[in-house]
Amino acid sequence: MSGVLTLRFPAGTALEPRFVLSPLWEALASIRVLQDEAGRAAYPEWTEWATRRLRRHRRRLGMLFSLVQPSLPYVPSFLFASPRTPVPDLAADLVSVRSSTSQQVRRDLDLFSWVLSTRGAAGVPAGPAPGRGPLPEPLEALYDDPASGLSELSDQVELYWKSVIAPRWGRIRAVLAEDLTDRGREGSLDELGPAVSWDGRTLLVEHTGQSTSRVMDGSELLLMPSVFAWSGPWPVALPPDQPRITYPAGGTESLWSATEAPIESLVAVLGISRAKLLGELNVPASTSDLAIRTDMTAGGASQHLTALRSAGLVSSHRVGHSVLYARTATAEALLRNAAAGSS
Secondary structure, three states, X not given: XXXXXXXXXXXXXXXXXXXXXXXXXXXXXXXXXXXXXXXXXXOHHHHHHHHHHHOOOXXXXXXXXXHOOOOOOOOOHHHOOOOOOOOOOHHHHHHHHHOOOHHHHHHHHHHHHHHHHHOOOOXXXXXXXXXXXXXXXXXXXXXXXXXXXXXXXXXXXXXXXXXXXXXXXXXXXXXXXXXXXXXXXXXXXXXXXXXXXXXXXXXXXXXXXXXXXXXXXXXXXXXXXXXXXXXXXXXXXXXXXXXXXXXXXXXXXXXXXXXXXXOHHHHHHHOHHHHHHHHHOOOOEEHHHHHHHHOOOHHHHHHHXXXXXXXXXXXXXXXXXXXXXXXXXXXXXXXXXXXXXXX
């Protein structure tokens, strides 16, 4: 199914898209990949790895996976966190989700159930759902008790994140941050490819889904890069939510195929914790990222990183509010020698 999103702006609008990213939305995009045959084919290495890691958790993620169905042209809007900074964290996104009102949750689930019952054949109405269909069992619990359901949903997001996004988040975030830097916060729509066009008053976005249109009364538009947007732009523009377009980030070609650093031979010299930290620094990462990916406490990771920096194996530099660590040339040579010795 293919369609066109049409956004009509007032005459003379100076459209200034804001480039941001959302950790929650990136997680949702990855779930679309896992539940779609074409998505799995586009990310074979990641999906095989993620499927193995989720095997023992899959039954605990029913609510989350029920809400994200790639065959439907609708995702409940209470999952939309409007980022206030270019690079927010997952905790900030989940605060927005948990603050959703019971009225909003039930309204969105009414619409979701109607779209699900029609399989999206009738599109997505801009107003209240014309009717209500059955919901998957996990979502009935969310509908009956939204407050408890949102708490459970947040727990499921965190479990999913820790299982299959956090171990790769340093690499993913580096790709997304580079895309944001390249396009600039006041970037142009012209670089998003032929699927997106702007004539000064009307924005057209070709995508896989139903054709929809909306008359806008403002000029702000959110543009979000994603490493999981395999099928092209993924627009969300139902009123009253702020329109957003998720688009494929650049620089993802080697993201999933990157080889792991050969740390085994370094364990005896550096110790397991420091060897693991060094192995994770294929791209610069923060202490908190590295702690999650290596199952350490933030304090423990910080102590080991300080020792590695004192030994000249890592460097640190500040980017915004974060301090990122990177391997030095000495560490890269050490890893190359370790790889040669193990081959």
